Amino acid sequence: MSNHAQPLPAKITTGVPTGRLGIWWFLAGETVIFGGLIVCYVLLRLHHPEWAEHAAHTSWIVGGINTLVLLTSSLTMVQAFKAVTEGKTQRAVGLLGVTWLLGLAFLVIKVFEYTHEIHGGYTILANLFWSFYYLMTGLHALHIIGGLVAIAVVMVRARKGKDLQRVEYVGLYWHLVDVVWIFLYPLLYIAS
Amino acid sequence: MEPSFLRKYVFSVDHKMIAKQYMITGLVMAVLGGYLAYVFRVQLAWPGESVPGFGPVGENVYNALVTMHGTIMVFWVAMPILLAGFGNLLIPLMIGTDDMAFPRLNMVSYWTFLVSSLLLVASFMVPGGAAAMGWTFYPPLSARAEFTGVIWGGHLWILAVALEFASMLMGGINFLTTVVNRRAPGLTMFRLPLMIWMLISASVLFMFSVGPLIAGAFMLLLDRTVGTGFFMPEAGGDPLLFQHLFWFFGHPEVYVILLPGLGVVTEVLPVSSRKTIFGYRAIVYSTIVAGLLSFVVWAHHQFISGINPNLALPFSITTILISVPFAVFLFCCIATLWRGSIRFTTAMLFAIAVIAEFLLGGVTGIVNGSAAADIYMHDTYFVVAHFHYTLFQAVILAMFGGIYHWFPKMFGRMMNEGLGLAHFGLTIVFFNLTFLPQFALGFRGHHRRIANPESFDWLADMQGLNVLSTIGSIGLLLAQIPFVINFFHSMFAGKQAGRNPWQATTLEWITPSPPGHGNFEEAPVVYRGPYVYSPPDSEKDWRPQHLPAGLEGTETAP
């Protein structure tokens, strides 16, 4: 039984801001979703060596360009966060804008890529490899779209100097989307 | 400034209102789920006869009834009432704070849930009817509409479940961040009420298990709508993949809906026996162990499904090992009663019944957990009886226990104990009448999801047990009438409850009943653990968490 009085902090917390904790939990959930999907793909791929031949028709060049685009956008996102910590709000907003444009570029390249593949007969129904390809990259692209919405919302508030902590949170989300792509690119474009 | 009606009751960000919204939606869905069970139980007892209040039950209708009953009970009754409902109500109150960490996200999570409920109910009314593939939704049956004739019913089912998952994930973020970062000063993790430990364990389990199934849901939806072949062998896919994805989630999920109910028991037992919980840390550690183990038992649902038979023994061992942490938990609860001074309030009766009935569910789980025994028992009524003896207690009985216990806090009035006793007695009698015969039916080999047992000669002499079970289920539904009367009558005309009618020690009992917006008139500070009842150094038989040492006798009296 413990009822000894002791000097106490004002509030019990972990020391981690609640918003950051919330984002980490959200990202953990997302990791399990994408992780599950990727594991399914890997297991089926190991079972179907003939998919290597199908995978040869994804363009590692286009995918590579998109990888560079996304990595660069993560870099600009990190710099935006750094600008916030240094108090340079307008610089942060500018860098968020660049990140947003790079994200948009990723999607535009993706649209061209999909169009080309569909015209080539590589539709979602072509075979199970392509079904996975469209599901995985499509789900990823949806997350990019969501990220663009989030970045825009954060930018609007940040221009007025408000809710600057959200730059970090949307940055963490953006990095997850980047990391997922780092897994998808080799699995779908390179491995053969 | 008094908020508008819409802001206060409909678009509320207050955790207590959101809790009520979840619970009311869950209770409405429970009525629907119970009605579906009534219909198919009557069909089972008297096959081919038109069911009063429904009509004749054709085979595909039967399949839809059992599918939707299971789906509704797990996702639209257990989750919103036990996890989202009690969680939203109790977390801020028990940790001494004013609301959840993200109140607007909380509101969005409820509205997402409501939309998911509407989608599910809509699935009854589309051409082709509601989903009829079992709540387990195995492909290929579920992957191609031509196998069942169900088209939109299946699509809507998947969408509804996906939205429900999203809603609970959002809720989980709130639960976890709030408990971790918003506790009152002095409220260390090991001074938390066990209900909070159960709620956050459940949230963590849910969050880490649902991901692969969400992936699987996308795959299945694509198979159904677009014609991909993720689960179709002719396309290179594998039906068993879905089963793994489903049960990797499905097993932790049953603990997600079990733990909050056990949490209700751990709250009611000390209050009603005026004795501290036995083995607080043992309970916490065994809960964590059970949670971890729950991630490595899933294939016990698939022993004879066509998986490699060499996998059966490892999964059988992990499954049977899970009985140990749960045994620790239950025995600690029972040990709490030893040398207590027990008051048999209605809440306490339900809490005790959870333990007493769950024990039967638990031991029958051992039968199913042995892979060899499961060769016989799989897909028979033995399994149905097993999971109702666990889930009904963890969800329904615990829900009633929680409602009877916290109703005075939520509404400021006491419920009627006489009606409560009647509700309790009738529910227990009819529950056992419904499900005990099903163990026998399982031993006979009565398999699941068949609309007409009389089409099998070898089951003919057991049909009487089906009738008995149905009579039990009708009685079980009628037994809820005293509760409904009690609930609504007490809400308006019950005796005034005061702040702490049970003389309980945890923080929620400090606030007014019902608590106002912001909950606590002054921010509480915590000095001790949550269950200091009958401490040896005091004449009083309780010492609340928030009273500084040496202060007695100033707690609010009823």
Place this chain on the structure above:
Amino acid sequence: MLSWLPENVSSYGSDMDSLLRLILYIVGVWFVLAEVVLIGLLVVYRKKPGKRAAWVPGSNLKQLSWVLLPCVVILGLDLAIEAAGAPVWHTIKQTLPDPDLTVRVSGKQFAWDFTHPGEDGQLDTDDDIKSEFDLYVPVDSVVQFELVSEDVIHSFWLPHLRLKQDVVPGRSIKGWFEVTKEGIYPIACAELCGIGHTTMGARLHVQSLEEHRIWVQSQEPLDEFWEE
């Protein structure tokens, strides 16, 4: 409980039934014990005037041992149950004894199709005997089956043989049984397979060796059948 089991006519059925009996006794004893203790405590420690509850937090090992020791026993019994079950699982699911007869069982919405070997004793030859609904095997013979599905998942369920095996499209799942008594036994489908699941069933005919031989000879091979 065990009396509700249907008659066992399978060579491994008695092993299964013994296992079920063992598990039921072990868990039954624990269940009764736990309930007796629970109800006993409720009666003995109900609120009585002047009597106060004790302070027993279960925070030291001495107190906790009252819970932990029974749990250690339970752990031991759990492992014993596993040890008892493993050989039964091994026999039924992990072995394929040399067959006296091999049959193919094909599940479809909503019937069972059986392919028996003809007089040559081989499957997938011209003299195979196909039937829907009726499976014919000789008594006291090891029958190996190959399970296939034409559409969705079904489950091959023979309660009197204590045998159940899911039938999965895209896979050919092998198993075996040996029936110890002549007679006709029900076959059902134990996995929800659609609108006809309720009535999907078949019959296992277990004949004497002589009767089975006569049955095989009297069946028209498929190619002659189609010529008529």
